[in-house]
Amino acid sequence: MEIIFDQALAAKRRERAVRQSGPGAAFLLDVAARELAERLSVVERHFDAAAELHGGTGIAARLALETGKVGTVNRIETDATFAAAGEPITTAPLDDVPLAPASVNLVLSPLSLHLVNDTPGMLVRIRRALKPDGLFLAAIPGAGTLAELRDVLLTAEAELTGGASPRVIPFADVRNVGALLQRAGFALPVVDVESYIVRYDSLFPLMRDLRAMGMANPLVGRRRAPVSRTLFLRAAELYAGRYSDPDGRIRATFSIIYASGWAPHESQQQPLKPGSAKVRLADALKVGSSDEN
Template sequence: MTKPMTDIRALAARRARATADGMFLHEAALTELQDRLDMVNKSFTDAALVTGHTGFWAQHYAGAKIVADAETIDLAPQSHDLVAHMMALHWANDPVGQLIQCRRALRPDGLFIAVSFGGDTLQELRRALGEAEIAVTGGLSPRIAPLPELRDLGGLLQRAGFSLPVADTTTLTVEYRDIWHLMLDIRAMGEANALATRLRQPTRRAVFDHAQALYAHHFAAPSGRLRASFELQVLTGWAPDASQPQPLRPGSAKTRLADALGIPEKPLRD
């Protein structure tokens, strides 16, 4: 049996220590969610929201059913016309399973939206810590969860059974005084290392000192502060319904592409 990526008990402990000041990326995710809903010419009456930070999201979506991102999500089949999975999918041991459960909770033509961290998140910290640890200790320990690339997410939506899948991304850049203030912010977000294979003993101070020097050398902003990237990936998909646009069967087109574009058709050379 494959060992899970995330230590669920450790993740719960990290999230329990999150603070209001650390929720600024959830505020950004909230804006992304509202922007997507504003684009849809449809009203929703039975919304559900899946997240690891139920308190924050309950403040903003009081009328929605707010549930935790447990391995088995507490949503009944076909009980909602909108399901949002907020800032938690990147910790899922079975992300496709999470998507499938959300799809099953949707009625036909119901909308699914997810916002989570993408592969460019904390790329600067990952590089600085990795190089520093190798230089100081001669080894490398898991510190930041492997995050998905955007090109993979559309396929995950299709595997989960969604129609009209769309995946897009936005990157936010935040500046910090030094690497220690960045790590304090990560703890305030409830996003500190909860990997099952994480190092279980304190890291030597020399690793962080060297990482600070590398970070400042490679990723300093014009202000002299350190830049940190947070990529938010946004997924949207619909529960299949006969009313949705359907792709044509291959070979069923009645007009040539050249005619539609108004250009002469040239045969390919042998």
């Protein structure tokens, strides 16, 4: 297994972010949590026991409970720092799923799978933790996320030093996520992607937000030498020239992959023959149909 992310550093930065961040810093997690809750709300099932894997603020767990579709949620995080006052929490590394086999009906993964070194293994462990016909719902930053920032940092560093080091982590392609769900043994996998454009006055507020979200660079292969302010000034200049609107504000893209899959069960619709019609999203999520007018 290739080690891409420094797990200890990623966990430390996430923990520091939750301690220091002010209101609004977790806006991206809020958006993803609301989307997961909306998708959960249309499933014609009740999930007695659920788990939230490394959900940061815990908003995905709270909104899932508010749908009325979930009995209890076991929050799993890297540190007790993430727990609200008096809230029970299970601690485990980002690569771990500390759940007994077939112990929960629902697993939520809001914006943390992109930091896992062994994604196929992680998905297998999640599927094993689900009871037969249990549901997995995830929000995963995907390809295209922070593409503008990646571009200007690479260009600026190449101009100033003649080389470049990775400063924005790699993000998964939506097709690869679907293939990984199938490989992990999930039934009826469904994946789609939503892109969100966030505007900033300049590159520097964007980078402050990324630090506040615990999304600073955790790559093992990152350059360890201190970064000069000259690099960021040049990157900010390139950003304003390439990705600004008429009012002068810059655009930052966040592409979120929403994925779902079920633990196999004999009652589920069986795979169709190659070339035949694909499963509808409503069928995969087990949404009740209404009579047409």
